[in-house]
Amino acid sequence: MLNRYALFQNRTMRSADLILYNAKVYTLTPKKPQAQAVAIKSGKIVDVGSNTQILKLKASKASTVDLKGRTVVPGFVDCHMHMRSYAKTLEQVELRDVISIRQLQDKLRRAATKNPANAWITARGFDEEKFSEKRLPSRFDLDKAVSDHPILITRVCGHLSVANTKALELANITRTGGLSSDGVVEKDPRTGKPTGILLENAQDLVARCIPKLDEKELLRIFEKACRKAVKKGLTTVHSIINDALDVSILCELYRQNKLKLRVRLIVPVDYLEEVDKMVAFKNDRIRLGGIKIFADGSLGAHTAALRNPYTDDKTTEGILVYPNRELERILFKVNEKGHQIAVHAIGDKAIERVLDAFEKILRISGRKNHRHRIEHASVLNEKLIRQMKKLGIIASVQPHFIVSDFWIIRRLGVRRARWTYALKSLIRNGVVVCGGSDCPIEPIDPLLGIWAATTRKSFPQEKLTIEEAIEMYTKNAAFASSEENVKGTIERGKLADLTILSQDPYTIRANCIRKTKVDMTIVDGEIVYVRRRR
């Protein structure tokens, strides 16, 4: 009798309010890798199994969704994106597909006619490598297109911008003025006048003159950004925040019931002292992820720190943001506070310094299960990969760079390029690799990242299987935010964060992955996106 009663109890507990059936469910668990149906109640998965098994759990008011053979995977997670920058790009001129300075000028001219007189025009995403002129635009190129609006255009990597004369004037960047401590205002060697090209922090000299968006505008563009993210199947994003304002905007969105996905905040180390106050709110959607520290720059801008000079510019080995002792001191402090650390390190020298610093501080603190991450981890070698494994450092990678950095061999030479984005070697050596976009630098689309990782043509020995690629954005991503017990796989008791795909990425040709559509996104048991069919 007792047993029967227990069974009955169990049954009521397990009744569902949303049932997805007739699906191909990839649970990503070793026990029961595939199923047909998922039952959801109060934001959690109550059971996974066959259609008959699961439909039995239907409570009277439950809704059922016939997925007609579509594929269900654990909700995608983007482990590295910049919410505010992304939201802002939704208002900016997009230059990603521009293939000449001429075309760039046309786009800026058109944008100028759409904007009130004197209004700032900002644009981003250009890559001079794609230009037929094969050079960076100067302020004179921009002036030729538009001289009565201030203009700031930012390179695809985010580490270099070009301003027109009007913008330079507003920023008071002249022949002598406009110095920046950790950036470069490029000047013409003949005339001594600024060319309009601004590197690293020198970009701020101009950027800070752009009128700030007010809170209402920020709320609007953040909401837009979140909507775009769930449309791409994302159920969580790890967002590198700019400051406390980002957090309050996200909290306000949540309060208004407009935050349709989970956000893990990655907070710049500058706010280390304020971070506890910053995240002193109670909601399950927004949580602190880690503390972000920069170790170097980018390959695109020749500022990633390499052990040997750049192949296409022997005069430079890139830039280390901190001297060793300083890096160790900062990492030590953050680690002592018990936070997870996410260090931006791209060049092999930067990664080496970061790993050596981690090795030292972890030996002193003895901390286990720290989940410290290296963001990008681009230029590796066998020794660095082994060291990552040994120290338990997570590689937080953005596979779409494989496609965007098509100039990698020219920049680094074949030997180093072979070890760039060495995703397979990382996985084979037991390093946990989690996936992201670095949006807005790359598109906010996990399927594009999965496609890039599984179809790479250069150095195919580093190509991933579809299983490995999907795990980067699900299972491993959950591990990267210490949430492997609540999400990342589809199993009983876990959060009902699910992504429903138009076709099965596990069985189609890898090249078709790019064409796969997200048909539905479920966060916390709520259907937050359904693709409209034509």
Ligand SMILES: [Zn+2]
């Ligand atoms: Zn980034």
